[in-house]
Amino acid sequence: MTASHAQLSHPLRSQRLNQLTHQPHDRLEALVKSHEPFASRENFARFVTAQYLFQYDLQNLYNDPRLAQLVDDLPARCRVEAARLDLVDFGVPLPEGDESIRGRTLGVGAALAWIFVSEGSKLGAEFLFKKAAALQLDETFGARHLAEPAGGRAQGWKRFVKVLDGIELDAEQEREAEAAAIEAFERFAVHLERCFA
Template sequence: MTAQPNRLSAPLRSQRLNQLTHEPHARLDALVKSYDPFASAERFARFVAAQYLFQYDLETRYREPALIELVDDLPARCRVEQARLDLIDLGHAIPEGDETIREQQLGTGAALAWLFVSEGSKLGAAFLLKRMPALGLSETFGARHLGEPQGGRAQGWKRFVAALDGVSLDAEQEREADAAAIAAFERFAVHLERCFA
């Protein structure tokens, strides 16, 4: 019996994107810590403003019909409205987003890679939510965007990853997805720097 080509041992797309973004993710984590966003409600509001801007960037992707065909609950996954309401709770001005990312023509792979970064952040949000009572905040006041998604975090993530790994992409689309995942982390860093400036 001949061995199968090592296609079976190739990492899934989600695993590859995870590995590829390890360094930009670590850099972003360090940047977040440097701003100490959990030191006060005022500092946390700046962090929420960055979240709002990132979700604003992705709002149109969450409504794309071609992507909804892959992930049927995609529109409900967007957190731009929750972040906007959090900023109102926190008495913080709602920053004006720009159209740079919203107007980009992205292929399926690149669009899914941007959403991969956004959806992945919901897993870490569970830990951040535990820090909210110390700031007088909760998933119903000031920290809605960190709340438990309908159906649960783990289940929602598994469904998204299954769609990401299941879609057929050519080599160029795979390269676009890789670049987009890194760009998403870099974009969030830009928003953080702006909101804490």
């Protein structure tokens, strides 16, 4: 589905980003499923490795004081530590992340767009968490990073979106945010391909 002009000019930034990333999301969802992450614990551990690398990319943004002023529990929302512990559960060595995303200085709009993708992925994670139960994985072993966040998925998402929709960006910053959201989806796909290679 191609986002129509009306959708892309929706007054809410979160809705515009939703529409803009509809196709990248569908592609990524299909890519995840094509690797059958729930076929075995070994496959699932590869998926967790990709999740770890993505959270590693985002770790500095989640801890950025400029952003924590806007979203008070932002540092606690990062799942790099949960994914690390999941990998420890599987006895899988930590992959070495690179600094190509972490090392950047992003404007607030682009930074929040990266976090938008990570926070949004917690919604789909509800389904993935349920499927992980078939592998006897849960919030205490192997699937911590998919577990429901404190305060609930929907509430955490709503609070984040309110901030995202409330900040003022100029046209240039708006474009940077849109590009960042798309890049974040592409980055996750790169991690997946690496981890299932």
